[in-house]
Amino acid sequence: MQAPEHANYDVVIVGGAIYGSAVAWFLTDNPDFDGTILVVERDPTYEFASTSHTNSCIRQQFSEEINVRISQFAADYIKNFRSHMGGDARIPQPLIHSFGYLYLADNAGFAAALREAQKIQAACGAGTRHMSRDEIAQAYPFYQLDDIIAGNHNTVDEGYFDGHTLFDWWRRMAKERGVTFLTNEVVAMNRNAAGTRVESVILKSGEVVGCGTVVNASGPRALLTARMAGIDMPVEPRKRYTFVFEAAEPLDRDLPLTIDPSGVHMRTDGAYYMAGCPPDDDGPVDYADFAADHSIWEDKVWPILATRIPQFEALKLRNAWVGHYAYNTFDQNAILGAHDAVANFVFVNGFSGHGLQQSPAIGRGTAELITYGEYRTLDLTPLNFTRIAQGARFVEKAVI
Template sequence: MGPRMAEQVSYDVIIVGGAMMGASVAWFLSSHPGFDGTIAVFERDPGYELCSTTHSNSCMRQQFTTAPNIPVSRFCADYVRNFRDHMGGGEDIPDLHVHPFGYMYLATTEEGAQVLRDAQALQAGLGAQTRLLSREALAEGFPFYRSDDVLLASYGPVDEGYFDGGTMFDTWRRKAKANGVTFLKGEVTAIAREGARITGVTLDDGTRLACGALVNATGPRAAHTAAMAGLDLPVEPRKRYTFVFDSAQSLGQDLPLTVDPSGVHVRTDGAGFMAGCPPRDGDPAVAPDDFTADHGLWEEVVWPALYERIPAFEAIRLRQMWVGHYAYNTLDQNALLGPHPEVPNFLLINGFSGHGLQQSPAMGRGLAEWIVSGRFETLDLSAFAYDRIAKGALIVERAII
């Protein structure tokens, strides 16, 4: 997507942000049988070098602690597994590579164990195939862990692991373009609002465009975008670190994405491994262009935690590391989806707090349905509406990595 002039001065829908969420909305809306309007997608970083999509570890899981997230997870897992069918089955639609190594949550306190019990009961009741493991069962099935301090584990052997989110993203953009969506390089620098309605945008080159609806798909910059419309969003950029490494000693089997109580998580990654963690300074908000790394974090925090949990990681070699951003919803760590109650044609798809890429099929489809019909047609996503904030109906997600 290179520089292009806008093809017209007005669009039915303008999507601000062309990464995973913007591409999802563009594809699902342009392919919705009830929509025949015009769509433009504006992206300030057309190489996607700094966006959360590029920095994502592209994992999916069923192990959430709040009921609205689990049907979303089940749909998205089916969507990924049957991507070609969902996209129409054309010869130009690839299959998505999936590596189902599962997730493993470990609890070393009774409080943590109770969280796992409650969450697994909820997950099982909604059809997810997660299961609890005692310390003995964990040691038998996964002998590479140091498990003497583990009181309980929760394991998801089905529909959890890695998937090729990059190919899904590329395919959505390509097929949306084929449907007539205009993808443009440009940064929205102002949003025109008249009362309870967005009327258009101004770009960084001074171009002014009118619109019927505006979609905020700007990830960690979502609050900045909303502020241009005179609106508040409780979403802020927060750093997350990723480390790719090799181990001199084999584990003999795939390593589930293991969420350790230390705050470090680690999983199989091809022939090696991938670990991640939040910063060690209290997880503050940062500027959206702040990707400065804490270069002591690996040696002083991550490697010791890995070796403590998996003694086979005594001799490991760091190959690569990077810093990405969560679009962190400070209120309940869950998505904000649908119209803003003060300005109904300002549409939100924000605040995913680290699970956006895996939820993008359901959320993009749901927002497209809302734009066409004013309701979520195939999956009830109303729990993610912005008005839950005013109602005090927060859905606090405790399984945030």
């Protein structure tokens, strides 16, 4: 455990993975913020962090405009990463491998929902196409489409990018600008007598650190952090499985990130392919439970791959892992902004699998909120915590 350098910080961020690093970086990059920042991370190896288990995908295919806009900013940010980071020649320039997402509909209701979503995306300038079964077959003849009636596909700024590059450089550059990343753990919080502000956090090593703002960037552990401030929130850890496999007969073109009606998704992954899915019993798990159910590959994923793409009948599994979604049980969308009663407690939580691609816009927006008390560039208020308190769900239909 490391001890903090100062007794007080203007901003204390609980969690140092993608969101802790994003908020820290964007605060240092805001010319109107000149405060001190402490990031407290319990595991500096990030072995079990959702950031380490991400598939690093990005899409604009959402049914709500704000989620489309968030991903559009991310696409621009990724493609101009070095410029956004100040032009430092040390910083690599990531690429977006735009093989796109392909949603497959096997019933008229889902096909109609895809058509409506395509209209919303197109109005935002996204390149999504609504495709008939014949059009899908012409573009990708390797699919077996007997049960499919339509699909949506976008090959513009949609696919895969190296999210670890963003994470690494946000953290590195934030440190260079004076942010303290502390290997320790926040175990309790002290509020004022009225319960309207967090006055200090208590570290596992015993130090009490005063704070102006607390940011909950704790990923799947967000509820544990919130409860220290007397706050309840609908976020829990849920398992998600990823499988990397080799095909005996590789496809002759990139495999879009295909969302099968079964819930299994698959995509190109360099020379290999990647597939993923939730477990059939998709409930909350212990924060330390990363045990794999090996039957999911044999009994669920492989049969679906071989049915949808007959060339995938002969496969060799090369790698597999289990990660945790920070799953928002209320409406599966990000929970942002300040708490309605504890005014200096700020959320960046509950992304339900969308976190990495949303981190540039939400890191920037949260830094604006802390600095100005409002969002200045992209209005993220529809995702604020207040909707939880009001029981007003933000309904996003395109959740994987």
